[in-house]
Amino acid sequence: MLKISNLHVAIDDKEILKGVDLEIGPGELHAIMGPNGSGKSTLGYALAGREGYDITAGSVEFEGEDLAEMEPEERAAAGLFLAFQYPVEIPGVNNAYFLRAALNAQRKARGEEEIDSMNFLKAVRESLKSLKMDEALLKRAVNEGFSGGEKKRNEIVQMAVLQPKLAVLDETDSGLDIDALKLVAEGINAQRDGKRSFLVITHYQRLLDYLTPDRVHVLSDGRVVESGGEELAERLEAEGYAFLEEGSEA
Amino acid sequence: MSAILEQLAPESTLADDRYADIRRRAHQRLMQHGFPDLKTEAWKYTSLKLLEKRELSTASGDVVASPEALPFSADVIRFDGGLVDEAPTNLPAGVRLEPIDPVELVNLDYGDRAGAMAWLNLARFEQAWKLVIESVLDRPLVLAMTLPEGFSASVHPRLKIEVASGAEAVLIEQQRDHGEGLVNIVQDIELQRGARLRHVISRRNAGSVWVQRTRVSVAADADYRCCALELAGRLVRQDLAVHLLEDGANGEIDGVAFVDSRQHVDWHTAIDHEVGHTNSRESFRILADGSGVGVFNGRIHIQRGADDSHSDLNTANLLLSENARINTKPELEIYAEEVTASHGATIGQLEDSALFYLRSRGLPVDQAMALLKFGFAAAPLEQAQPAAVREWLNADLHSVL
Numbered sequence: 001m002l003k004i005s006n007l008h009v010a011i012d013d014k015e016i017l018k019g020v021d022l023e024i025g026p027g028e029l030h031a032i033m034g035p036n037g038s039g040k041s042t043l044g045y046a047l048a049g050r051e052g053y054d055i056t057a058g059s060v061e062f063e064g065e066d067l068a069e070m071e072p073e074e075r076a077a078a079g080l081f082l083a084f085q086y087p088v089e090i091p092g093v094n095n096a097y098f099l100r101a102a103l104n105a106q107r108k109a110r111g112e113e114e115i116d117s118m119n120f121l122k123a124v125r126e127s128l129k130s131l132k133m134d135e136a137l138l139k140r141a142v143n144e145g146f147s148g149g150e151k152k153r154n155e156i157v158q159m160a161v162l163q164p165k166l167a168v169l170d171e172t173d174s175g176l177d178i179d180a181l182k183l184v185a186e187g188i189n190a191q192r193d194g195k196r197s198f199l200v201i202t203h204y205q206r207l208l209d210y211l212t213p214d215r216v217h218v219l220s221d222g223r224v225v226e227s228g229g230e231e232l233a234e235r236l237e238a239e240g241y242a243f244l245e246e247g248s249e250a
Numbered sequence: 251m252s253a254i255l256e257q258l259a260p261e262s263t264l265a266d267d268r269y270a271d272i273r274r275r276a277h278q279r280l281m282q283h284g285f286p287d288l289k290t291e292a293w294k295y296t297s298l299k300l301l302e303k304r305e306l307s308t309a310s311g312d313v314v315a316s317p318e319a320l321p322f323s324a325d326v327i328r329f330d331g332g333l334v335d336e337a338p339t340n341l342p343a344g345v346r347l348e349p350i351d352p353v354e355l356v357n358l359d360y361g362d363r364a365g366a367m368a369w370l371n372l373a374r375f376e377q378a379w380k381l382v383i384e385s386v387l388d389r390p391l392v393l394a395m396t397l398p399e400g401f402s403a404s405v406h407p408r409l410k411i412e413v414a415s416g417a418e419a420v421l422i423e424q425q426r427d428h429g430e431g432l433v434n435i436v437q438d439i440e441l442q443r444g445a446r447l448r449h450v451i452s453r454r455n456a457g458s459v460w461v462q463r464t465r466v467s468v469a470a471d472a473d474y475r476c477c478a479l480e481l482a483g484r485l486v487r488q489d490l491a492v493h494l495l496e497d498g499a500n501g502e503i504d505g506v507a508f509v510d511s512r513q514h515v516d517w518h519t520a521i522d523h524e525v526g527h528t529n530s531r532e533s534f535r536i537l538a539d540g541s542g543v544g545v546f547n548g549r550i551h552i553q554r555g556a557d558d559s560h561s562d563l564n565t566a567n568l569l570l571s572e573n574a575r576i577n578t579k580p581e582l583e584i585y586a587e588e589v590t591a592s593h594g595a596t597i598g599q600l601e602d603s604a605l606f607y608l609r610s611r612g613l614p615v616d617q618a619m620a621l622l623k624f625g626f627a628a629a630p631l632e633q634a635q636p637a638a639v640r641e642w643l644n645a646d647l648h649s650v651l
Contacts, residue, residue, distance in 0.1 A: 048606075048610045049609075049610070050606050050610075051602065051606065071609070071615070072606060072609040072610050073609045073610075073612050073613060073614050073615070073618075075610075076609070076610055076611055076612035077612050081610075082610050084607065084610075087607070088601075088603050088604050088606075088607040089604075090604055090607070090608070090621075090622065090625055091625055091626070091629070092624065092625025092626055092627075092628045092629050093621055093622070093624070093625035098608070098611075098621065099611075101613060101617070101621065102608070102611035102612045102613055103612070105612045105613050105614060105617060106612035109612065141625070158611065162611065162612070
């Protein structure tokens, strides 16, 4: 599904990712953990194609295609989704209108027919309900005036409607209380169908308690320094990231 | 600018009818003051020099120009080529259109050269109508002014609108220009005690120079609300002055203007709180693309003794290209006490983060930009009522973004 090889990414000529290797197969859920400033969000933005996140070396293949050659909207149409750490407010743009326009733009790019409004509304209403979101949000402007938790849940609603092949979730758990965290985890698990893959970027272990990741990777100073199973997340929770320092000194 | 004077105001062509003395007096004043230039404060950013290059003929009444169809039911008064042949017979009950009594035009004063275009109108108007609304209208009343392709005349429509005590109306000015002439409109709108007027201006112009001066007076407990969608044109100048004359008068202006290359729009608004216990609110947005120029000057004047008045003025602007220009200026003059008056002005660009967010969801860059522009521009139109009119304005906005 996703193959990252020796990925180097620079922002304003400052190298943030310094050779990341990571491979995610179909249906797998991987977690990336790491201290602040380790490059986690940079990885998310680089995958989604944000301007200014320059790939200076290495490669990213998504289903055999070179991501570096694709515009952000082409990546989306190919099935890549990034749930933003800080979802952007778009004043004046209606949430439902935006989501339907996005879905139809993706379908058009893939040569599929546009979705009719009945089926669209049905899909959105179902995911809103499962995330315990008020339907009135559909009529409001995108993320405008949403609470922090609502914004994060709205990202999961978008994911559920857009049905990506790979979802990159950038600290979707931050700022959520425990109830919202469970809802988000349920929203993610509901999308796990054995084919769809996930890359969950998080600072804490608590979201992973509900997600049972296939692999956990630790990112530090722009590199993956440890990979393992769920037990790695537990160890990080217990010991913090301090052991990374020790490891590098040893 | 004397060339404009020669071209536009040769005395010999002044019509000889019951308004002749009024036109002659206005003509003298115009010759005395001359036209504004860039040193005239109110015309600092808008030059009328373009008129010098134009060979403008005199307006004739034989222009036929069908207005665009409306997606809602309405009563329509057509001003083909800027003129009305005769008062329509199918007006709703409580609405009259009649010629203005010359007495009403005798003592008008438009000041010095800043008011030259209004003097010019008074010197050269072909017709002077009065629209009287005396009832609560159950559907919008539309003044459809259409200038067809090839239009190259100068026309000086003059209209007084009276909304009688207790009357209510949605009045829509549907103005469409496809020509290259001069349209120079003067309007006086009077809201009597307790009257309510929703004044919608929907203007989409091509090559004509369009100058419109609208003066609104609002009596006790009357409510004037303007909502404007200005889809530019070669040169547009709108002056809108709202005078809150008595206790409980309310005045609101919401507007959005979009300008692209070779387009220039200048909105000068003034809200004058002449007495206390009056309220006003204004929100105006400009989007400028290409080499377009947008100008907004919003003045709030709270006069001495107009205590307990409240006003809020906000202007937000979006620059969409390096060559576009926007000049925006909120002006607050407050001479009263126990007043709340707030104002804000911003000029910005489309946010990269918002653009990326939309693209990351699959929207192509053009579509994402259009959506962001629309989101910015649509805010003032949210005030438009009824909903069918709001949707009509939104659809028009969509079509240009």
